[in-house]
Amino acid sequence: MTISLDEMRKRFRERGVRMTPQRAAIYGALAGTTSHPTAEDLYREVKKIHPMISQNTVYYTLGVLREAGLVREVNYWHDRSRFDANIGLHHHLICLGCRKIEDLMDATLDRLSVRVGSRLDFEVTGHRVEFHGYCAECRRRKKPGAATRHLGHYSSPHTSVQRRRER
Amino acid sequence: MTISLDEMRKRFRERGVRMTPQRAAIYGALAGTTSHPTAEDLYREVKKIHPMISQNTVYYTLGVLREAGLVREVNYWHDRSRFDANIGLHHHLICLGCRKIEDLMDATLDRLSVRVGSRLDFEVTGHRVEFHGYCAECRRRKKPGAATRHLGHYSSPHTSVQRRRER
DNA sequence: GTGATATTTAGGAATCATTCCTATCGAGGA
DNA sequence: TCCTCGATAGGAATGATTCCTAAATATCAC
Numbered sequence: 001m002t003i004s005l006d007e008m009r010k011r012f013r014e015r016g017v018r019m020t021p022q023r024a025a026i027y028g029a030l031a032g033t034t035s036h037p038t039a040e041d042l043y044r045e046v047k048k049i050h051p052m053i054s055q056n057t058v059y060y061t062l063g064v065l066r067e068a069g070l071v072r073e074v075n076y077w078h079d080r081s082r083f084d085a086n087i088g089l090h091h092h093l094i095c096l097g098c099r100k101i102e103d104l105m106d107a108t109l110d111r112l113s114v115r116v117g118s119r120l121d122f123e124v125t126g127h128r129v130e131f132h133g134y135c136a137e138c139r140r141r142k143k144p145g146a147a148t149r150h151l152g153h154y155s156s157p158h159t160s161v162q163r164r165r166e167r
Numbered sequence: 168m169t170i171s172l173d174e175m176r177k178r179f180r181e182r183g184v185r186m187t188p189q190r191a192a193i194y195g196a197l198a199g200t201t202s203h204p205t206a207e208d209l210y211r212e213v214k215k216i217h218p219m220i221s222q223n224t225v226y227y228t229l230g231v232l233r234e235a236g237l238v239r240e241v242n243y244w245h246d247r248s249r250f251d252a253n254i255g256l257h258h259h260l261i262c263l264g265c266r267k268i269e270d271l272m273d274a275t276l277d278r279l280s281v282r283v284g285s286r287l288d289f290e291v292t293g294h295r296v297e298f299h300g301y302c303a304e305c306r307r308r309k310k311p312g313a314a315t316r317h318l319g320h321y322s323s324p325h326t327s328v329q330r331r332r333e334r
Numbered sequence: 335g336t337g338a339t340a341t342t343t344a345g346g347a348a349t350c351a352t353t354c355c356t357a358t359c360g361a362g363g364a
Numbered sequence: 365t366c367c368t369c370g371a372t373a374g375g376a377a378t379g380a381t382t383c384c385t386a387a388a389t390a391t392c393a394c
Binding site: 034083085 | 306
């Protein structure tokens with residue numbers, strides 16, 4: 001998807017995000033590919049147009065766009081590796097409130113790969129389903145802004161846009 | 168799942184992994200929880216029994232166990248964040264050969280959350296399906312050890328067990 | 335059992351993605 | 365056009381993970 005400046009301006013305004021040349025270049029580069037680039041990839045790409053741009057701006061902008069719901073992190077919660085001794089096929093319930101990951105066993109979900117793999121030019125060796133949402137406990141507690149949270153939001157947009165690692 | 172020393176010994180032997188007190192403690196701690204701990208979590212836990220253990224040993228051991236297929240990383244490929252401007256619901260084909268992530272649109276997969284969400288004590292706000300395997304190109308190239316690769320393998324067990332960041 | 339050999343451990347240093355800090359700079363409303 | 369607040373860029377700091385190495389330990393052949 002390549003995108004016109006007007007369309008971009010419209011999307012930014014809708015989400016209340018300021019438009020700057022740097023941001024346009026970053027969002028444009030991301031919207032122009034399906035390759036799920038890293039911040040570094042985008043930095044290298046945008047540098048062709050804005051040679052003086054800093055990596056910091058790329059990170060900051062991606063944070064803003066993520067908080068605004070204009071972009072998503074594919075592998076969110078990538079900050080630290082998490083391990084599991086359960087090597088059988090199973091799926092995960094990921095709580096956006098407390099970040100807990102629960103296991104989910106479901107034979108129907110286990111069979112997805114057969115169905116999908118057979119009609120793609122891709123040899124499927126495994127698969128996994130993630131459900132995102134709020135666990136019973138978090139729901140009881142207060143349901144923290146569920147309606148407006150997007151994948152990968154865990155800080156509020158205006159106080160600290162750059163996401164802070166939670167430790 | 169808590170596990171007996173004998174059972175552990177059996178699993179280690181099956182996979183050709185040496186058993187040491189430190190490894191037993193690490194694997195035991197991981198097998199004794201469903202909380203998907205981080206290396207740091209396991210380090211803290213194992214320290215209670217082996218106060219002199221180093222973080223390095225925990226990392227090294229987790230690497231060995233992962234290569235042997237005894238444990239999995241939940242959020243593998245967590246090394247760097249990857250972004251996507253496509254915020255519509257879609258799924259991913261993840262190539263274990265070249266690490267490329269392709270998009271997959273599938274209306275049937277999109278409906279999973281309704282079915283699953285309605286029978287759990289978990290409010291599902293979104294979901295995503297990942298298929299792992301080998302893309303057409305990688306398959307044509309040579310299919311690098313597909314049969315023995317597990318989630319999160321990208322280096323060979325004996326040359327460098329501790330996974331090396333690929334840049 | 336004993337010794338030889340290869341692996342594992344632990345400590346410290348190094349790496350590198352990401353975040354923090356701060357002094358300009360610029361977008362957009364008045 | 366001017367003002368104000370948010371954006372930018374550079375540099376320093378952070379922290380998970382990996383690298384390097386010497387000493388400790390497991391395993392194997394005898």
